[in-house]
Amino acid sequence: MASQRRKRGENLIIRYLILGAWALFCLMPVLWFLSIGLRPRVEIITPQPIYWPTFSLDAWHMIWEDWPMAKYLRNSILAIFGSVLIDLVLGIPAAYSLARYQYRGRDDIAFYILSTRMMAPAIVAIPIFFLFRNAGLLDTIWALMLIYAAINLSFVTWIIRSYMLDIPKELEDAARTDGASDLRILWEIIIPAILPGIITASVIAMIFAINEFLFTLLIASTPNAYTMSVALANFTGGSDGVIYNAIALVAFLAFVPVFLVVVAIQKHLSRGLTMGAVKGG
Amino acid sequence: MARIELNGIQKRWGEVWGVRDVNIDIADEEFLVLLGPSGCGKTTTMRMIAGLEEPTEGDIVMDGETMNDIDPRDRDVAMVFQGYALYPNMTIYENIRFPLRMRGVPRAEHDAHVRRAAGLVEMADYLDRKPSALSGGQRQRAALARAIVRQPQVFLMDEPLSNLDAKLRQAMRVQIKHIQRELKITTVYVTHDQIEAMTLADRIVIMQSGLIQQIGTPDEIYNDPANTFVANFIGSxxxxxxxxxxxxxxxxxxxxxxxxxxxxxxxxxxxxxxxxxxxxxxxxxxxxxxxxxxxxxxxxxxxxxxxxxxxxxxxxxxxxxxxxxxxxxxxxxxxxxxxxxxxxxxxxxxx
Missing domain, CATH: 2.40.50.140 (Nucleic acid-binding proteins)
Structure with a gap:
């Protein structure tokens, strides 16, 4: 018994060591960004290795004082949450229809929806530019919301649909004989039951949206609609050259909101990712 | 109070037959058991009474009114499912209250109805639990309470006891029969268990491959079987x-x-x-x-x-x-x- 117990303890330590090392490895880029962002510019571009880095808030002051970073951050957050909201409002009923109703061509329609993800975004870049220009939406957050929502809608629909397929049909039959209408069933039975799936889809949509660059650059021409991802590009050119520490700090700031959201809903997310998104998606 | 007539019911999915030709006249307050092996069409027949499936041919008549095109929520039936089908996000209280809310029963009456139904199935102490915190037998009783809470015209029960162990099954069997007699509600009960059928039924309908083999009281079925299938299916x-x-x-x-x-x-x-x-x-x-x-x-x-x-x-x-x-x-x-x-x-x- 004693030897067995000790062995289990050793195993646990080894497990923690391996997992800890892996976590550190995964976090490396983030820590690296933070460390670059908080050092003076000169120190970053020097070819000699530095063993004792100097702490500096140069980049921090620069991005907030010389650039309207608060506005970029606000644009990012508004556009992202707005787009996820649009996705859910449209995607949940669509998914329900595709998961539960019987009609001709249902599975084909589901596939067409997904196929919109398969083309290269650049193909539609020019038409979309004209579309938004004619609608008078260029350089607004509304346009960003719409375009992010459009990009993510297909897979949001698919993930949610795959969760809905996992719900026992009996549950809906019960609600129906209890006297519930279709919308009631969706609202009171289905949505609570697939909440982890909705959260998973939302988080993935958020991550895509915050990283979106091409269309944002196309639509946003002034700080009116610039987001964090486009703001990053501001530091790569111009008379000042590439400002690495500012880039690193902005990238880190773009990472923080998503990170906080994920930490807050981690319990649902981990359940969601294993529960249906991978299996049925 | 409801009398149900099934007139020439057929159900087909493309080439697949579910129910071939079913004619049953269910009397008011009767306890009718549909008995047969899996795939014999008994559950499909019940789902058509509930309105969850539409018959391909034939009429479902309740108290003289043809129900074929009537939505489940507009039929006054309550159903108990094999897998209980309790709403996982709601407490037992909310589960039992759900049909009252959906059917527009005045809010002030809800609490009394819920507590009465829960009392009938001895679940009054578990009202604030979630279904996941209950045992199989408790879940089944909660599902039963949800069905009886609004005093429907018709009870439909789809193998409600098949997920329970033998001892519990027997206790629940007696309880179901007692409640049905007390509430005097027409009941259709689906099972593949001949003991359940014999003990519960006023009349048994034995089905095979979508066809009725015999309709009769348990005594008639036991003492006067119509063919070898019935003879072999009943008795242990x-x-x-x-x-x-x-x-x-x-x-x-x-x-x-x-x-x-x-x-x-x-x-x-x-x-x-x-x-x-x-x-x-x-x-x-x-x-x-x-x-x-x-x-x-x-x-x-x-x-x-x-x-x-x-x-x-x-x-x-x-x-x-x-x-x-x-x-x-x-x-x-x-x-x-x-x-x-x-x-x-x-x-x-x-x-």
Whole structure:
């Protein structure tokens, strides 16, 4: 018994060591960004290795004082949450229809929806530019919301649909004989039951949206609609050259909101990712 | 108060038949059990009564009103499902209240209704739990409370006890029958368990491959089976069915010789006799075989005899014992012998 117990303890330590090392490895880029962002510019571009880095808030002051970073951050957050909201409002009923109703061509329609993800975004870049220009939406957050929502809608629909397929049909039959209408069933039975799936889809949509660059650059021409991802590009050119520490700090700031959201809903997310998104998606 | 008529019901999915031709007239306050093996169409029939499936042909009539195009929520039926189908995000209280909310029962009356229904199934102490915190039997009782809470016209129960263990099943069986008698609500109950059917039903409908084999009271089904399928399906252990030949009023099969057959019967015939109607004897002999197995259960001993290729089940006295391989003689109750057509399996009745 004693030897067995000790062995289990050793195993646990080894497990923690391996997992800890892996976590550190995964976090490396983030820590690296933070460390670059908080050092003076000169120190970053020097070819000699530095063993004792100097702490500096140069980049921090620069991005907030010389650039309207608060506005970029606000644009990012508004556009992202707005787009996820649009996705859910449209995607949940669509998914329900595709998961539960019987009609001709249902599975084909589901596939067409997904196929919109398969083309290269650049193909539609020019038409979309004209579309938004004619609608008078260029350089607004509304346009960003719409375009992010459009990009993510297909897979949001698919993930949610795959969760809905996992719900026992009996549950809906019960609600129906209890006297519930279709919308009631969706609202009171289905949505609570697939909440982890909705959260998973939302988080993935958020991550895509915050990283979106091409269309944002196309639509946003002034700080009116610039987001964090486009703001990053501001530091790569111009008379000042590439400002690495500012880039690193902005990238880190773009990472923080998503990170906080994920930490807050981690319990649902981990359940969601294993529960249906991978299996049925 | 509801009388249900099923007139010429058929259900087909493309080439696949669910229900071929079902005609049943269910009386008000009747407890009707649909019994049959899986895939016989009994659940489909029930789902059509609920409105969850539409019949391909035929009419479903409740109290004179054709219900074919009526939505489930506009039929006054309540259903209990095999998997309980409790709403996982709601407490038991909210689960039981759900039909009241959906059917527009005045809010002020909800609490009294919920507590009364929960009391009937002895779930009053669990109202604030979530379904996941309950055992199988408690979940089933909660599902039952949800069905009875608004006093529907019709109860539909789809194998409600099949996920419970044997002891609990028996307790719940009694409870279901008691509640049904108390509330006087027309009930259709689906099961593949013949004991459940026999104990609960006013009338049993035995189905196979989408066709009704026989409709009758439990006594009629047991004492007067219409064909070999019904004879074999009801009774535990099932009826001995012996394929043989009748000539000159004598039935013969390997090890079996039964005189006194009706004059109009001859040729290939299947003789049926229940294990409880066979008696180990020294006198008049109908069957001779070797002891294949002896299974004492306490109140009765099951004896299996082998004659030719075939095994026969006999319910012997509880004190009966015999060594394997011993030869035993058996007499059948002459009154309790059933004859079936050797080809079709249909009952050959005495004239």
């Amino acid at each position: 252990p099932p009826m001995n069915l012996i394929e043989g030949e009748v000539s000159g009023g004598v039935f013969t099969a390997p090890g079996v010789k039964v005189p006194g057959m009706p004059a109009h019967v001859s040729g290939k015939v299947t003789l049926g006799v229940r294990p409880e109607d066979c008696h180990v004897t020294e006198g008049d002999i109908d069957l001779t075989g070797e002891v294949y197995g002896v299974e004492p259960t306490g109140d009765v001993t099951y004896l299996t005899l082998q004659a030719g290729e075939k095994l026969f089940e006999i319910k012997a006295d509880r004190t009966y014992r015999a060594p394997l391989g011993a030869t035993e003689n058996v007499r059948f109750d002459a009154e309790r012998i059933f004859l079936f057509d050797g080809e079709t399996g249909e009952r050959l009745r005495r004239e």
